[in-house]
Amino acid sequence: MPTRPELARVLDALEKFHGRPDPPPTTDPLELVLWENVAYLADDRRRADAFRALKKRVGTRPEQILSARGDLLLEITGGIVPGNSLEKLRRTAAIALEQFRGSLKATVKLPLPEARKALMKFPSIGAPGADKILLLSRSHPVFALDSNGLRVLLRLGHGREAKSYAATYRSVQEAIAPHLEPDCDRFIRAHLLLRRHGQTLCRRNRPRCEVCPVAKLCVYYRTARRSA
Numbered sequence: 045m046p047t048r049p050e051l052a053r054v055l056d057a058l059e060k061f062h063g064r065p066d067p068p069p070t071t072d073p074l075e076l077v078l079w080e081n082v083a084y085l086a087d088d089r090r091r092a093d094a095f096r097a098l099k100k101r102v103g104t105r106p107e108q109i110l111s112a113r114g115d116l117l118l119e120i121t122g123g124i125v126p127g128n129s130l131e132k133l134r135r136t137a138a139i140a141l142e143q144f145r146g147s148l149k150a151t152v153k154l155p156l157p158e159a160r161k162a163l164m165k166f167p168s169i170g171a172p173g174a175d176k177i178l179l180l181s182r183s184h185p186v187f188a189l190d191s192n193g194l195r196v197l198l199r200l201g202h203g204r205e206a207k208s209y210a211a212t213y214r215s216v217q218e219a220i221a222p223h224l225e226p227d228c229d230r231f232i233r234a235h236l237l238l239r240r241h242g243q244t245l246c247r248r249n250r251p252r253c254e255v256c257p258v259a260k261l262c263v264y265y266r267t268a269r270r271s272a
């Protein structure tokens with residue numbers, strides 16, 4: 045079972061190694077939904093470029109997106125495949141306008157289950173994505189993880205792999221939650237550091253354990269060494 049000092053040690057070691065990653069360039073909840081959809085499944089750099097272009101050339105208000113020319117949106121989102129970001133942007137704008145009067149600022153202040161449910165109406169936003177938006181907009185101190193952060197914590201020995209992603213996610217959150225004080229700043233730091241670590245060293249395939257700053261604390265690494 046993880047303990048608070050262990051997680052704190054992990055995060056300090058990761059920050060020393062990776063530096064402190066930048067958060068997304070907005071804390072507005074609707075813009076965070078657009079951030080998820082503007083370049084679906086793209087890397088961080090491509091996503092940042094697309095989001096910057098959307099803000100500058102179209103705007104991020106729903107009516108601006110809905111009245112933008114299709115070819116301009118296509119150029120910004122990088123084409124129809126693979127995630128059909130153009131369609132996702134338009135659906136995001138339409139849902140925001142029709143169901144939330146064009147802004148999510150009041151919605152994210154609702155009690156957590158309601159706020160989460162509302163965000164899950166948008167394209168590409170499941171429960172983990174909704175939690176991430178609630179955290180990054182500083183609306184609720186939820187310990188949100190992306191798939192990279194989830195993999196890192198699992199390998200370190202927090203929670204367990206279950207049959208579905210949702211069950212695995214819950215297991216890790218439940219394992220960690222009792223050892224953390226709810227605090228948006230701390231959770232954002234943890235989210236970003238674990239994500240960065242999962243993207244760079246603790247990759248899905250062939251993690252780079254030989255240079256990992258937290259290898260001594262890692263169950264996956266210890267087990268792999270024993271079986272080697």
Ligand code: SF4
Pocket residue numbers: 196199200245246247251252253254256257258259260262263264265
């Ligand atoms: S030792 Fe390897 S598996 Fe463990 S956290 Fe580091 S990179 Fe990931």
